[in-house]
Amino acid sequence: MSSETKQILTTDGIPLEVSLKKAEKKNKIKAFLLVAPLLMFIIITYVFPIGDMLMRSVDDKMVTEMLPKTFKSMEKWDGQDLPPEEVFEAFYFDFQKLIEEEREGKLSTQLNYTKNGFKSIIKKLRRKSKSFEEGNYKEQIMSVHRRWADVEYWRAIKRRAPAYTYQKYLKGIDMYENEKGEIINVPEDRRVHRILWMRTLEIAFFVTVFCFLMAYPIAHLLATLPMKYSNLLMICVLLPFWTSLLVRTASWMILLQQQGIVNDFFVMIGLVSDDNRLEMMFNKTGSYVAMTQILLPFMVLPLYSVMKTISPSLMRAGKSLGGTPFVAFWKVYFPLTIPGIGAGCLLVFILAIGYYITPALVGGASGTLISNQIAFHMKSTLDWSFASAMGLMLLSGVLVIYWLYNKLVGIDNIKLG
């Protein structure tokens, strides 16, 4: 609307354009105010804490704050030979302060993570330092224990100077930084986490494949049957969906145990002998079977909602144009279901990759996943920063898949029930 043409005015004499913009802005604010409470709630109680996890996973301030003077004086030390007297002096004063605050035990634990052997020499230093004389701290500290005269230990202390570290992430993929600052693999026999990551991916992948293979025919059947039958069969899909996860896991524990019904059945049909019953629980088989059944509804529902929209006349058209039913299915029907396949597979994969309860109960030692490791470090070793690092590594993987999902189907196209 150019200014030369006569402007349209509202009854108040304000140009219509201005008035409309104002109304638009008001509506925007109104809409935003409705969303604001939940958005603030989620940001404060959920998004920030995930950020807090990130901070924890790289945080290494503890030692930095315990030995402020030491690290300051170490800045000039090149790390080649033993540090000069001033470093020893600074360390002595930092250490005295820690003894006053009764925190020297924490220091020894922390330094022991970096290099084994600190625990005993710090205890010894604590005892001996009471009778230290003023001046020449280097000699006095070195005489406490020969390890205090070993430059390796001073280098280990210096490595704890930065307030941030990525060690926990390295540990998560079984790597570490050695004394020279090189990043190397943990010896083969001590690698734990890589196996777990691979197993998590493997189980999530195969559970997704199994779910797809099982869900496709029944989703097709549900979508093509007349309503009165399909509604009844739909209950078979929805009942497990609404039933407690623990109940379903419990039922698998009953079925798969050695004296369980599945084994009874195998013995009855002569597949295995009675004294040679299969072990299907507390191993990978247990995880596979239980997870597939539990996640199956998440594959059926998106597939069904896509298949429901495909007109049956398309298949008839394909057949009438000379295609065999298989060709018609493969060339016409299948391509139309791809959005549903994408949605279902990504949904199941995302859920499977973060599964915790079922693998912990039926997986045993060989069927546990990365989530179990995270829970273990949260509850048993209390290494929360490591748990956070592993959690974030898992989360970044999930976010990539989430982003893919959004690209393929759109996040607001998720359908429930």
Add this chain to the structure above:
Amino acid sequence: MALPKYTEPHYRIWHYVYLTICAAVFFFLVAPLFVIFPLSFNAEEFLVFSDGMKRLDPDAFSLRWYQDMIYGTKNPWGLAAKNSFIIAIFATIGSVILGTVAALGLSSRHMPYKGLIMAVLISPMIVPLIISGVAIFFFMAKVGLAATHTGIVLAHIILGTPFVVITVTATLSGFDHSVTRAAASLGSDPVNTFMKITLPLILPGVISGGLFAFVTSFDEVVVVLFLAGLENTTIPIQMWTGLREQLSPTILAVATCLIILSTLILVTAELLRRRSERLRGINR
């Protein structure tokens, strides 16, 4: 799905193979749930069908595990059930209120940054529970709400709102906004319009979102495992502990009750969904 008469034999065979596969998958889905029923009435302590049960001998069945569930000594189930219901009810109320109000804003065509905000609001549903559990635990520990009912309720509101947001936005997508304008032009204020016009129309969506939130809270164990103290034990926590330590038939009695509860919820949810589709004029 009757086949036409002219179907060739090998397609006919394929068709029956297909139906058999479908039947097997449905069996795989549902059968495990039905193992629990008979075993929960087992008179013996073992979780296998006794010979008496196989012969349908009445003496082999009993209600002792149900009695144990209700009257058993040092029984955790009463407290757990009470906690579970209290937590789930408050979490549902919180999720429904916050989620519905947010969905109203999100469905407005004036809403800025819709996609981004939606992604943030739905994130608790997509992020693996174990990570949510760790993050929420850190938050609750910091503000001193760990091992309290309030903390668990708040955690479950976080996990429950995405479901409410999704179901209510879906209901609102078929909502005719001219009715609210009509109400406004007749002199109704926005709150009155919402209570008298909008809410009754979107109620099926709100309730089914609420059911999702309820089930999420009632069945949630990962986050509670991090948050709960001894006083806050819930049914899923008790089941988890029971399943880890020793599979006792009492757990199966509880599981049977839970299956009955979930059947009731399923029926309600289905009826609501159909009503909602009828109201929105979607004919399938």
